[in-house]
Amino acid sequence: MSGLDPDYGSTPLDFEELDALLPEVAEAIGDPVTKTSVYELEQAYEDAVREAFVVRAAAGELSLTDLLTDWTLRDLHARLYENIWTWAGVYRQRELSIGIDPVMIAVELRSTLENLRYRWEHAPDWTVKQLAIATHAEAVRIHPFVDGNGRSTRLLADLVLLAATPDDEPAVVFDWDLDKTLYIPALRRFDQARDPSELADLVGLVAVEEG
Template sequence: MGVEPGYGETPLDPAEADALTPQAREIFGDEPKKIDLYEAEQAINDEVSIALLDDIADGRLVLADILTDAFLRDLHQKLYGDLWTWAGRYRRRDLNIGVEPEHIAVEFRGSLDNIRYRWEHTDGWTARELGIAVHAETVRIHGFVDGNGRTTRLLADLVFLAAQDAEAIAETYDWDIDKRRYIALLREYDLTRDPKPLAAFVPVQRLDDIENR
């Protein structure tokens, strides 16, 4: 899920540029390139991921804290707030994907509450399937103007780690996967609400292997 060839030479269109924060405008100038913003977003993503994964490992962040709509908005703000004015805000316009804007808040709250209840009161999902269920459901709702994929993948990683046995070797997802198959399985989830096929498709990796790279 990397950058398409030629992406680096593409400037932001005026509508995109209008959404930059004053701080980002000062840094990237009058004609920022998409690759510059992509790299800045990736650097922030790495920093935020490390901090939150450490919080989970040290017990400062637990699953009940993560499975809330407030945490999701805050996560989006952390990832994009330095760069984009739409960070942490639910979208206000219709898209060809996702739910209607007026339903986003209710859908996020209800979906995450239902997932948390199911995890706490049934044994139908593994930790790996729980994280993917959260990812697929938040992708389905598609609550933000942009950054939905990166935010919900990180959310899945956090949920997966927080739900694992503390005594086991910690694992996270490996998102370097075939995009067409991934999208097809997300669409299948939209119909079935069953995260198991997507969870079986997305591989996992040891967290300490990532840290040692």
């Protein structure tokens, strides 16, 4: 799911997007501020944040108790975007075409992540992979942020996968290079059935690179 369509990437940010961009970022990029320039900056920060957290999770420094909380997802989102956007780590306040009512986000996200952890501890009918992909899919369903839901929830899923994997098994993360024509419908079916098995089968795994 990486990369941008060339025509989309060369498009300047609209007024609302420019208004949410940190002034120093807009100044550094220069005029016009295109979607490609911002995307590349976001990707650079994501790479740095991801590496730092994956190393910690692979080393056993992050537990499911640490990770399956609304605070952790907000913190990840803030770290990914705080140097670019004003909305980093902030729950959205307006209705979107996807996601739940914004007034319900805080309560729903907290209870959903707590329920995932409880289910994992008390009804072990899911695999590690299913738990992790369910974490991603549930957070996407809620869609807590104005933007950046994909990056932040994919990172959280990878960290959950690492934290839940037994120490004697290889450290792996999800391979998010997916066919959207298969992935998006699978997410929608998860919303209806809340069964992570299809998504878990669809999304592959890759080994964590050492060093």
